Amino acid sequence: MKSSERPLILVTNDDGIFAPGIRVLVEEMMAFGQVLVVAPDKPQSAMGHAITIHNFLRLRKVDFMDGVEAYSSTGTPVDCVKLAVYHLIKGRPALLVSGINHGSNLSINILYSGTMSAAVEGALEGIPSIGFSLMEYGIDASFEHTREVVRRVTRNVLGNGLKKGVCLNVNMPAASTGPIKGIRVCRQSLGSWEDAVETRMDPSGHAYHWLKGDFKSTDAGEDTDVWATSHGYASVVPVQFDMTDHGQLAAIKAWDHAL
């Protein structure tokens, strides 16, 4: 098969182009097609769906891996998708994959996640898109046990396609919890964060603040991503971008709206 006949696969992440997780993802994608990497030049975790409109962006070609064209960008994960689609490719890739994130993106964390926002941006562009996350934060996390899940989900998406406007949120348990038992298709759990603000004093005596928090899994349903991953499975959540609460339309229409 000539290189030009292979499907083009766009790879990005939010931990930055030098994170180990993106290398594993690129290695796996090379079996499926021609790989283009466009990823942030520094960690961009928790950037959500941010895009850069008050500043310009730089793109730098980087030496990444044999046979892979790769660029680092000064922007967010969503910026990387836009730069790839509208500047580098000038068209849609056959597939967009984001990750493998160092850390989970379960439940409502999809809203904060740069990894998943890149996948949602792919869905907005009509590109079949998948975000992969490993439930382990460290730079030295082991990704070997995730490879078969990555391959299996990718093969299914390329083979079956995804409904337009839908992407997948895939979370995989850490290696320390044993081999992954299988894949479960789930709904997003509806937990919440119990946050805190830690205030410190700088050497000049001025206060500064760190956000911190603990995720509370208050939605224990066996059909959720939190349940699946805490029971040894990889979770796959189909994600869409209509945030309307259709069930609330009637109640709010009944209000008094006279001006």
Added chain:
Amino acid sequence: MKSSERPLILVTNDDGIFAPGIRVLVEEMMAFGQVLVVAPDKPQSAMGHAITIHNFLRLRKVDFMDGVEAYSSTGTPVDCVKLAVYHLIKGRPALLVSGINHGSNLSINILYSGTMSAAVEGALEGIPSIGFSLMEYGIDASFEHTREVVRRVTRNVLGNGLKKGVCLNVNMPAASTGPIKGIRVCRQSLGSWEDAVETRMDPSGHAYHWLKGDFKSTDAGEDTDVWATSHGYASVVPVQFDMTDHGQLAAIKAWDHAL
């Protein structure tokens, strides 16, 4: 009524604490309760649901308006909500309002919008929350014609409450299109951006890139926010944060998931 008996209303935005829109919103909120302002110290448009985890935050008390306690923050709109709830208030306000944004947040733009992400963060925290946006970008935009809509929606939310986890996305036509005809409760339209990247050369001969784009309203339904606002109405969309595509669960469960 003593000040301590009045409901506490948290006001934030994404255009920064010095934008005219937030002043109009605070003026209106003072009729409903005790107002606390926590807003970014600089424009944070298009920051989406970004939060600051790799850096600390500063909070600075600012002279804003008689009778209003106000702080600027170095963070994003969502950071402002977290700083208010977990550091300044150490509890939930009775209401969170965000805006009035200089520029529309219709359709899928809720994903990119700092204004609406602050409201969604409020919903995640169980706070009745409303994002207000004016469909005019300029610093000298007129907000006078929006005051009655702001009052009416606020009165309804305080009087009727909102289902837990739901916030409202309110968009209001520009003054130039005439008086606002009324309020319509809508679903989020499903348009998309036709983006472009404009590449320029710096004086040293290195390329830099600006994102730009045009919103394409490809979803013309009369039940949408785009239809309502383009026909002279203010739109109110109830917004929730479950991004699961429940309709796709069965199709994806039918894939071959064997590992």
